[in-house]
Amino acid sequence: MHRVLAAALSLPVAACATLSPAQHERAEAIAMAARDTTVDCARADHCAAPSPLRALAGQAFAASAPATPRHYALILDEGGEALLARLDLIRGATRRVDLQTYIFDKDDSARLVIDELLAAARRGVKVRVLIDQLSAIADLPILAALGGAHANLELRIYNPTFGLAKPNYLHYAASVVCCFRRFNQRMHNKLLVVDDAVGIAGGRNYQDDYYDWDAQFNFRDRDVLVAGPAARAMERNFAEYWNDRRSVPVERLRDVARLLLEQGVPALPPAQPQRPGRVELISRAASDAGLVRERLAARALPVGAVAYLADLPEKHHGDPGSEGAGAAGLASLLAGAREEILLQTPYLVLSDEALEIFRGLRARAQPPRVVVSTNSLAATDNPIVYALTYKYKRRHVRELGFDLFEYKPFPRDPPVDPALGAWQPGAPGTDPGPTVARSELPGGSVGGSRGSGQERQVQDKLRTETRPSLLRASAPANRPVPVTGSGPRMGLHAKSMVIDRRIAVIGTHNFDPRSETYNTEAAVVIDDPAFARALAASIERDIAPGNSWTVAPRARPPVFSGLSYSMGKVLEASPILDLWPWRYATNYAFQPGPDCPLPLPRRDPDFHRCYVAVGDFPEVSLGPKSIFTRMLTAFGAGLVPIL
Known part of the structure; x- marks a missing residue:
């Protein structure tokens, strides 16, 4: 036992010694040199798509005075509508998109958002993404690819354990022993701010089960969209985190940097959605300004402070x-x-x-x-x-x-709409059962595989927010209990x-x-x-x-x-x-x-x-x-x- 403890305590030292400052600088230079600087649009609005939700901000600012701010606010109860709102705002961004979250997976919904953010960056919009390390994208090649994807896209990881994007079990154990409080200091905030004008805040992360897209377990969650002056306060708060010393550029993380030194910037794997039909469905819906106006913008309520x-x-x-x-x-x-x-x-x-x-x-x-x-x-x-x-x-x-x-x-x-690709609770024929391959189910990874063994167990448990993934995966008592329904x-x-x-x-x-x-x-x-x-x-x-x-x-x-x-x-x-x-x-x-x-x-x-x-x-x-x-x-x- 003493030897195990000593080994765990020695891990911080070993982790710190993996790369020299010169190697870190070289890895960062590799990522920066690979970033595409091409901008697809020469227009002042960066070819933003018509966005009924973004337009709400213009109305709110026009009606506001310094002493009497006006806003539009919309409750996002349905998972499909919450995803639709995000896509509409990202496509309608004219200057900047800032995204802050606790969990960012690599399944259908998360990959869709990644692709939309990259598309915004390529048309000239500045995109910043900040993810808490505990539940960040658990894929080093994808993180390295995003770190070197485009000059307009920046990705930072908050409070990385030992400066790593993807700590292993021993790293987690060492962090609990040596620095318990710091390890548990997590950024649980979820925020999307577009053009300092519209913000979405609430409980949803970026994972299929927050948008009613998981075949086994979905969260009944809620966000609020706010258009108007309060979005500036949201932006200022985001900037506090972005500029904090705990927010580390992804290319400076030790394991990502080592991959960059060994392989250069990898290509982002092509999207291989587990259920392509629903991805196409929600993407088409986000391109339909009339539908977005009817389903979302028209229901926004005018509010004051x-x-x-x-x-x-x-x-x-x-x-x-x-x-x-x-x-x-x-x-x-x-x-x-x-x-x-x-x-x-x-x-x-x-x-x-x-x-x-x-x-x-x-x-x-x-x-x-x-x-x-x-x-x-x-x-x-x-x-x-x-x-x-x-x-x-x-x-x-x-x-x-x-x-x-x-x-x-x-x-x-429940507030669930199958018209946007959602699973209905208890719907027949959706229980995958123990014999169905993971690749046949919604929620798979970018490359169609969620890994294997212990890694898959950890990734599959990321939906539980209240405990580190290591402890969840190693404690059967903390997995959802079996139920009588299917x-x-x-x-x-x-x-x-x-x-x-x-x-x-x-x-x-x-x-x-x-x-x-x-x-x-x-x-x-x-x-x-x-x-x-x-x-x-x-x-x-x-x-x-x-x-x-x-x-x-x-x-x-x-x-x-x-x-x-x-x-x-x-x-x-x-x-x-x-x-x-x-x-x-x-x-x-x-x-x-x-x-x-x-x-x-x-x-x-x-x-x-x-x-x-x-x-x-x-x-x-x-x-x-x-x-x-x-x-x-x-x-x-x-x-x-x-x-």
């Missing part, structure tokens, strides 16, 4: 309380609630600060109603985090008074909040300790009743009976009810997972009928007459013993700070 609450990279330099910090701003909004909070988060793990805020709200003479939409065990991509949620279910329901709803893996009415399923990934039907928040913050302490986060805040009502309607659709189960106290048992409650509360405070068999609350499904025409709140006297208990883990295809064994393993393996 918009704030971009975003952490600065100084959060990773020992100054978490720096001006503009997202967590501080969100805490202030929560504390100011008067009547109602609608909160949607995939991982309901509250920090101490959040607990204090919710307890303070609950202690008021007239506390606001708090509605929380989160994942069930069957829907979550992260059972470790759900284990913590399960442990504190009594606290959430009884002590904090949450009206809690858990998302179903096969929701009846076909693609869904899990919540949206991070949103509505306060008093007036203030709307859409962003990347999971309202958890990791978001507050380790990650940098960002959120768009819009103070507008009409937009807030639209976001509230979106969340309420997710908590409707066909899409979520209601969490409510069990019907009181005839005997030992006080003892059972007390034991559960005592065990909840213990450092182990609370497995007391008589839980305070469980999941319920609505049973409509002549006497129950409409869903009821859990506090209604007729609730238990109209709702039937479906157990703590509905639709999970495991026995109780297996579930608890897995959750115990997950709970023991998971450290709260890195969740």
Whole structure:
């Protein structure tokens, strides 16, 4: 064991010694010399395509004054529309495209975006792409190819472990041992800004399962498009990260530089989409200005002031309380609630600060109603985090008074549109099964192969955002649990909040300790009743009976009810997972009928007459013993700070 630890600790030194400064400079020179400088367009607008979404910015700026900014804002609920909006804006860019993200894969949707960014660069648009290292493109030849592709395209990697684009298992192990905090300081922001005029922010990364294109598991996510002066604040925040010392040009990373020295700049492999039809479909749709106007631009709402609450990279330099910090701003909004909070988060793990805020709200003479939409065990991509949620279910329901709803893996009415290539949850014939080759499924790599062995396991688990890919791949307890249904399923990934039907928040913050302490986060805040009502309607659709189960106290048992409650509360405070068999609350499904025409709140006297208990883990295809064994393993393996 000591020898293993010593070897792990020696890796930083070995990694630092791989290339000399002169070799780094030569590799950088190779990439720069290979970059194409040809520009395909001589027009001032760089041959930008007509973009109805880009045009919204012109209208917003024309209606704005310094003291009275005006914006257009659009909720992007459907994955297909979120991808369509990105393509429309990139094609409509006249000067600059800045993209910041946590995950960038190399599957159908991600490769499509890469090709669109390259096309924009070749017609003269300045393109900057910043990706967090933990989930960046896991392919050195592709990274090297992009590093030397065009003079108008720059790619940087944020906080690379030991200066590497693609660390191996031993590098990850060494980073946890030698520099745990730095390794866990991740850039969780997701942002696309075009021409300092239009921005998209929210929960979506660049991977098929964020756009309803994965045949097994897709995220129910949400973005917001903002056109107008607030895009300048988004651009300024992006520039802070781009110029930070943790953002390293891809050609300066040690493994990419070594490849450049050995092979020069490789050609970008040709796109080989796993489902070419849907790629062609969405590309054609993005070229149809009328369709984009009808489906997206026409639904944008005029709003006034918009704030971009975003952490600065100084959060990773020992100054978490720096001006503009997202967590501080969100805490202030929560504390100011008067009547109602609608909160949607995939991982309901509250920090101490959040607990204090919710307890303070609950202690008021007239506390606001708090509605929380989160994942069930069957829907979550992260059972470790759900284990913590399960442990504190009594606290959430009884002590904090949450009206809690858990998302179903096969929701009846999800925001999914097959017209843009999406998989419907539970659609027949879409479950690949264990005998189907990976190359036959959507979500494959640029070259039609996702690698093999341990590398494939790591890449296939990148969809889980809350833990490093190494830990996810090596911990079976943290893989999505098997479910009773077949076909693609869904899990919540949206991070949103509505306060008093007036203030709307859409962003990347999971309202958890990791978001507050380790990650940098960002959120768009819009103070507008009409937009807030639209976001509230979106969340309420997710908590409707066909899409979520209601969490409510069990019907009181005839005997030992006080003892059972007390034991559960005592065990909840213990450092182990609370497995007391008589839980305070469980999941319920609505049973409509002549006497129950409409869903009821859990506090209604007729609730238990109209709702039937479906157990703590509905639709999970495991026995109780297996579930608890897995959750115990997950709970023991998971450290709260890195969740």
